[in-house]
Amino acid sequence: MTDLTEFISHLPKCELHVHIEGTLEPELKFALAARNNVTLPYADADEMRAGYAFHDLPSFLACYYEGMSVLLTEADFYDLAWAYLNKAQEQNIRYAEIFFDPQAHTSRGITFGTVIRGLRRALMDARRLLDVRAQLVMCFMRDFSAEYAMATLMESLPYQEWIIGVGLDSDERGNPPAKFAAVFARARAEGYQLTMHCDVDQENSVDNIRQCLDVIGVDRIDHGVNCLESEDLQNEIKARGLGLTVCPISNSYVRGSDGLAVVRKMLDGGLRVTISSDDPAYMNGYVTENLLAVQATTPLTPAELVQLQRNAFEIAWLPDAVKDTYLTELDGYLTTDVEC
Template structure:
């Protein structure tokens, strides 16, 4: 019998739903605070983790954003991303498309240039030193005005070769996709790929999913498992080959269940659903940990996990030849563990 944990960790995979600011481990938070002369309210790792008492998205964000004050310089952003990518490689990640939230930093006086150059240097380093390819996705904060998002997009244009796409995150309440339609239309015209968070079990979740597919025309959807409420939308998502970047462990923090039933239903229905870690420093689980948690909850076998990994590459924004190489590697890995996969 295949050891599902060992299989999950060794499985080559892409991570497509990862917030760099959500990888800020307490130990690094203390180190950056000391570097930048910032006094934290918490004095120990245990005290920091004691604040991670999340019951919904809003309570999570109330902890998430204040923690970012320790990120001040390009070196800080490099160190954050580099620490994540070392952990990701240990969990089988060979390609990652990482979210970053520039408005969370520029709004407190940190230059956009410091954010992007720090993250970019870590991405380049990951390729040369770890063999992990890394791309950046600029996310707009949906609880900021659309005008601020447009200004952020314009600030990003000089660095567009370093940014593969744009996304939308933060508090979804009263901030529907339509609010940012013009921003995303401009981003698309500039050559960026598009994704948007459709967080689980929000008011109007299914309407927001419908809007991002039919009106905005995204290339991928983050979370989005509420699509199971509308079979016609599932059919449309399959027709367009849309990926759904689900995050089981973080789901279990902000709802009563990790949405395993919905994730498995989409997987069995042939939707390009895959598993990611979201904000692993806060939810205590990196990507392979999420694979294991979902497998244990839903009774998935090694072949199911391999299918999720294949989906992570088919839904990625890699060139087709690179996708095919990674998918072949997944199949070879499965074969080496006597795991049979359907063609």
């Protein structure tokens, strides 16, 4: 290998923060719309991309949920996941934990089973045909009621073997983690792993991270970069060995270049930071592009780039023996000669 760009491209990767609905590229959106006789308010894929004008979380969510109208059948959800998993193979993502938002679909009349059966078939085919391993993480939408979240949790139980954990996403305004304490306590009792979004620079960001720790007892935190505002919070996160699934390009829509530079700050602070893509079809960047963007802003050494992936594999919800296989592959990769 001749440079760090190639090193990053071939680096064995683990992605822990990607929304499957956020991988719906415009070309596939148009194909599904044609199949399902859905009319889209754009002439073509280029015009659709140009229409992705957002500057904060609420404006992004308006684009994000509008695009889901084409997802109607089990085959649609299969095709959605299959497209991402092929992209994952191209980027040498060896393992991914994939968020899905059942309420975004059940709220418009699509059954829970339709969603998860399509996604699950794609994951199984990817393991067999692409050598990409993936698991599903079910997110509750925090701008819906806690009662709806609890009903969704109950609806998931017949499919529990297909779901490794639960998370919380969508608009944080007025929707703190504590709102869902009972839901997450029940999810823990049912055997699910727990995570929650604490998006960058939201209302009461630091307090929301604290609630994740003290009220919910999460196993990791999604985003969570505002922990840098509190030394006590950082120390508690490190003491618990929790990882943070950071999405630099996504963060840069809110923070500009600091959304990329924050990775260096977290590494230097000893936090277990990982790199993911969030909603790559809307953010113009999958994991490789996120790593390249960070590298261009605050250069990392090969050892640091490997450490980011080591962090991800170590906090992944996998059996230790499986983790060890990936970590051995990662350690072997670092011995490759790299001319910087």
